[in-house]
């Protein structure tokens with residue numbers, strides 16, 4: 001049995017053919033499922049009962065439950081803890097910006113990448129999310145907040161390129177004209193730097209935005225923050241990102257979480273500027289949250305501003321990203337941990 005929501009349009013067309021059904025049935029089913037209204041095969045009103053019964057022999061529609069919602073004091077951020085059908089818990093974050101509402105989704109239950117500043121990785125990875133489970137996060141976010149999601153960032157729990165096939169399927173489904181028809185340009189995939197899969201993604205020419213978590217221009221500091229840096233050097237990551245830009249024309253974002261006394265000095269900013277000089281890119285600075293498990297502390301506002309100014313002086317495009325608020329357990333994976341391990 002397969003989750004109908006995880007099936008790409010072309011595969012649904014093939015299934016209809018196999019079942020001896022007219023091809024327009026695939027359009028009807030795909031549209032009904034991805035409009036977000038049909039929660040069960042019985043609720044696909046546009047198809048006859050006999051076809052529903054035949055579909056149920058091969059397919060099902062999974063569901064997801066909101067078990068906790070936290071909203072920031074300014075009402076601009078909602079964080080959702082969501083329970084999957086097998087009892088695993090994931091999280092999504094809905095953020096309002098001047099240009100619309102953005103949703104940050106999880107791609108795995110947990111993560112095996114081991115970044116020192118991240119609560120999502122503490123218990124390793126339990127399993128990959130299916131395309132349906134990624135799509136459902138958007139459905140649940142809209143139902144729960146009443147807001148229309150206009151952008152998606154795959155930047156929550158999990159490393160998307162460690163679950164690449166399902167993530168690519170998710171992107172194909174959510175952007176399909178017969179379904180939700182979201183633009184690929186409104187989707188950002190964030191990776192800690194799985195170089196071979198960045199290159200694979202580039203060759204697919206999907207036109208989604210790519211963000212690389214860089215966090216330091218210094219190899220040793222980066223290795224200390226992110227174990228994946230032991231496998232792929234900064235140069236290898238940047239070359240893979242250059243390749244992505246060449247193939248897709250999409251400007252790369254470099255994510256840089258600022259930690260007090262670790263990677264936030266003016267000399268770090270200068271080194272970063274030298275590294276990125278001449279590259280068509282954007283740097284997103286994030287004042288990191290404190291991480292009590294590892295003793296890492298987020299940078300001060302003054303240090304973040306000085307870092308930003310140094311990059312600007314060196315003509316690097318840069319912004320300091322809005323903090324997602326401590327009131328909603330802002331850092332990645334923290335709300336989920338509160339739910340699955342109260343008191344942590």
Ligand code: SF4
Pocket residue numbers: 111112113114115118119120121156157158159192332
């Ligand atoms: S920051 Fe991202 S890649 Fe690193 S451990 Fe957390 S979820 Fe995984």
